[in-house]
Amino acid sequence: MxxxxxxxxxxxxxxxxxxxxxxxxxxxxxxxxxxxxxxxxxxxxxxxxxxxxxxxxxxxxxxxxxxxxxxxxxxxxxxxxxxxxxxxxxxxxxxxxxxxxxxxxxxxxxxxxxxxxxxxxxxxxxxxxxxxxxxxxxxxxxxxxxxxxxxxxxxxxxxxxxxxxxxxxxxxxxxxxxxxxxxxxxxxxPESGAMTWSNAWRFFAHDIMPTPIRNVETITIPIMLETWFWFQTLILNEALPGILNTIVLTMIALAATGILSLLFFPLISSLFFGPKSRLAGHTILVVIRSTPEYVIAFVLLQLLGPSMFPAVVALSFHNAAIIGHLIGNFSNHLRLRPDRSKGINLYSYETLPRIYPQFLAFLFYRWEVIFRETAILGILGVKTLGFFVDSAFADIRFDRAIVLIIITALLNIFIDILSRSIRSRLRLQTSLDTH
Amino acid sequence: MKKFIMLAALILGFTSQIQATEFVFTAIPDQDESALKKRFNKIAVYLEKELSVKTKYIPVKSYAAAVTAFRNNQVQLAWFGGLSGVRARQLVKGSKAIAQGFEDPFFETYFIAHKSSGLKPSLSFPKGMAGKTFTFGSKGSTSGRLMPEFHIRKAFGKTPDKVFKRVGFSGSHSRTVALVNSGAYEVGAVNFKVYKKELNAGKIDQKKVSIIWKTPGYPDYNWSIRGDTDKKFGKGFTNRVQKALIGMKDPVLLRSFPRKSFIKAVNKDFKPILDTAREIGLID
Incomplete structure (x- = not known):
């Protein structure tokens, strides 16, 4: 409820x-x-x-x-x-x-x-x-x-x-x-406990200030140096490894998503299956895509321990089900010659080249989403940016958490811009009916 | 549009309701949550009877959430671990530790290993665990994180990341036991009280899991109370809470912790924890 x-x-x-x-x-x-x-x-x-x-x-x-x-x-x-x-x-x-x-x-x-x-x-x-x-x-x-x-x-x-x-x-x-x-x-x-504005004020004025400058009256040069040192340590020990892992995982997940969605889409395409098996295909894809990737990753991580593999599986299955659904529907509207080939030939020589631009467009579109999710999977124990954010919150060090969140956000915006420019360069058109 | 404004007003109205007279407490989620709920609801009934004030327990999902609730005055009393207690008392001026378990001044962490690791029990720190997979408990735990990490660093002169093949945070002691029992991790660090409890409950297969090392004793769990509690509930309230906790005699209540009894505590009992936390960089 x-x-x-x-x-x-x-x-x-x-x-x-x-x-x-x-x-x-x-x-x-x-x-x-x-x-x-x-x-x-x-x-x-x-x-x-x-x-x-x-x-x-x-x-x-x-x-x-x-x-x-x-x-x-x-x-x-x-x-x-x-x-x-x-x-x-x-x-x-x-x-x-x-x-x-x-x-x-x-x-x-x-x-x-x-x-x-x-x-x-x-x-x-x-x-x-x-x-x-x-x-x-x-x-x-x-x-x-x-x-x-x-x-x-x-x-x-x-x-x-x-x-x-x-x-x-x-x-x-x-x-x-x-x-x-x-x-x-x-x-x-739910009924809420007492909430005071002083908490909010304290959070912004005190908690998220970098530790070295938190309790001083005036900012002097040694304190600025100390703050710089604080910042440097944070970047070197947490942000950089976090960024590296997040990007590696994002790219692997993206590639896996691509491969899986090419496998998934025929399940719901009228070119390959009759109405009954397509219904089954639809059901499978709906189940996979409505399970939050966070939940899939959670279950797999508990089973397999915190490595990148469960995270890749979770991200790629979820996203591939979405893309597979979209290009599968698209393939249903393709007009092919009546004497088209069948089976694997139909797939690789007739369908794939025709849907490829759409496929790429959707894949790049999901790139940013996959990055966002990758970062958050860190909370479950994979050492992406989210892992360090979660640790900072667990240690009641909100100053570090905020810096790391801002870095994550900036990277995300960067990937968004990059994917958009790649899409426009490849002149990929897509109707954005999903996010 | 009006609908939305009314809606916003409603939300604000809901959240600013203040229940002034209720005494609320929480506890760190160090074991199975349904067990915690049962245990602390019983404690709430007991405290309500002893203090003649409406008393409520609220469950939280993480150690940090317990500290935050204490800091934001959403709870006035909390059952903390050593580390979370130190953190919480640092953040709330005037707050103090008032009670601890009889066993808490000499708490221990057990390093446990799955048979497949080939590790054997030893009296000195078992260095053979390097290169294995290893799990802590919660990130904010004393017995599941702080003390084991301290001993690992002391023995190897390196951070756990560099010592082990893989390092995980199971989230709670029960979970650590389950993960080592199943072999998902070869080695784990666990609160000795929870280990014994799980053993008695038959959740550990002793053919597969063995204790390979016990840490020296250190101070751990404690009941801490906010400094402004007397102002809110009347003079002497803190003392009455302390008396009620120490006077807890019902074996059913005590067994669920599990502690023999509760004894008095003061803030400086936990100084060793603060020093250790500073040393390994968990507290600035």
Whole structure:
């Protein structure tokens, strides 16, 4: 229930702020701010808010709402940009901007916005469940407990509940039910302990200041040197190994994702299988892609110990199922000659070359997502950036945690820019209906 | 749009509710969580009766979360380990350790090994464990992290990363025992109290797992209370809490920790822990 409440409120809030931000997205400052907030993973946000608000409902809701606002803002801004300009041109000069926006621009993109916000809710449910791993009372909390204590029947029951929840989103989430759900979500929020603003103030003014300058009145040269030394040690001992491992793991996972998605897509393609086996294929892909990669990685890491292998498996299966689904659908619309070949020849000589541009486009698109997830898997014990962030939080050293989170975010933004420029150079076109 | 503003107001309203008169405590999650919940809910009932104040236990997911809750005054009392207690008391001015288990001044860590490692019990530090896979407990644990890491560094002059083939953090002592028992890790460091408890519960196969080394004693677990508790619950409240803890005689309550009884503690009992933590760089 908490999973639902956090997801619904978080996503609702994110849709609203994201939409407002989308309207002013042409300002550079807004764009940069949005890029930054979405580059930081929900779990990192949750870890930060846990320090400020403690185990309260606000922590859960904001941890989802903030990064999602950044994502929504970007997607909605892109939608608005691509809106059909015809109605705008048809309207006489002198119409106010507000009515221009609501009557000419918005109706054109409304259905896309709606579809996207549904999709976000699905992601929100997944994120919300995962937040349980840091202590919020969502499904992840019980999942972790069940696993750690070896209650495997509880574990599978929880997973089934989760699949049912995700696969039925479109059934219970309708226009009429939204207000009811929002109110219900507010009601079931867990009761919160005392929360004071002094905690928030202390966090920003004291905790995240580098240790050497935390307790001094004036900043002198020796103290600056000490701070520099503090920073240097942090970079050398934690950030660099973390960055290296994160990038290595990201690239392996990316390559594995590529290979797996080429194996997955025929499962749902009408070129290769009949309707019955395609249904089975669909089911397999849905199950794989609606299990959060964090959960897959968690289970595998417990079985195999903290090495890169389980992380690669988790990341590549999850992402490959998504890409496989997208290009599989795309291949269904291919028009091939009636006397086309069959089997392996059909696959390698007819289908693959035709879908390859789409395949690359989606793969590069997931690159940034895979990086974000790789960083966060560190919390489970693989030594990526997340491992060091988690250690810093465990040691109550928020100054280090914040520096590491900022580094992660900057890298993420860098990869986003890189992948975009590669895509545009290869002139890869894709419809961005998923994230 | 109005709906959303109302919504935001609602959320804020919910979170700023302050329950002023409830006495809340927590504990570090060092063992199976469902066992902890059962154990501390019983303690809550006991304290409520002794103190005549509404008392509640809240479970947390990590050692750091316990420290943060204590710091943010979301709990006033906590059952900490040596290291988490030192950290928490450093962050909250005026807070103090008021009680510890009878066994806590001489706590021990056991290094345990799976049969496949080929390691044998020894009286001196078993250096043969270099190059094996090794798991600590939680990152913030005294008996599962701080003390074993201290002895490993002392013996090898290197960080654990460089000594072992692979280093993991299992998250809790029960989990460490399970991982070494299954052979997922060859060697592990575990709280001796939890080890004995799991052994009695039949969760350890002694044909497969053996204790290869015991650390010298050190101070560990403690009940710590915030300095401003008297102001909130009336003069002498801290003393009453201390009395209630030390006066705990019910064997059912004590066995669940498991401790023989509780005795008095003061902050400086834990100075060795602070020094060790500083030495290996876990506290600035």
């Amino acid at each position: 908490m999973t639902l409440a956090f997801a619904i409120l978080g996503v609702a809030l994110a849709n609203f702020t994201g939409f407002l931000l989308a309207v002013i997205f042409h300002y550079r400052a807004v764009r940069v701010a949005c890029a930054f907030v979405r580059a930081v993973h929900e779990l990192f946000w949750a870890l930060i808010f846990l320090q400020i608000f403690g185990l309260t409902a606000l922590t859960g809701v904001l941890a989802i709402a903030i990064p999602y606002s950044g994502i929504c803002a970007k997607v909605y801004a892109e939608l608005l940009e691509e809106a059909d300009p015809a109605p705008m041109q048809a309207i006489p000069n002198g119409t106010s901007i507000v009515s221009l926006f609501f009557y000419a621009k918005l109706p054109g993109v409304w259905s896309n916005v709606k579809t996207y916000s549904f999709y976000r809710l699905e992601c929100g449910l997944r994120s919300s469940a995962v937040l349980g791993f840091v202590g919020l009372p969502t499904l992840g909390f019980y999942l972790e407990t069940a696993y750690k204590e070896g209650l495997y029947s509880d574990l599978s029951a929880l997973l089934i509940v989760f699949y049912v929840l995700i696969s039925t989103v479109r059934k219970w989430m309708r226009r009429e039910t939204i207000p009811v759900l929002l109110i219900a979500a507010c009601v079931v929020l």
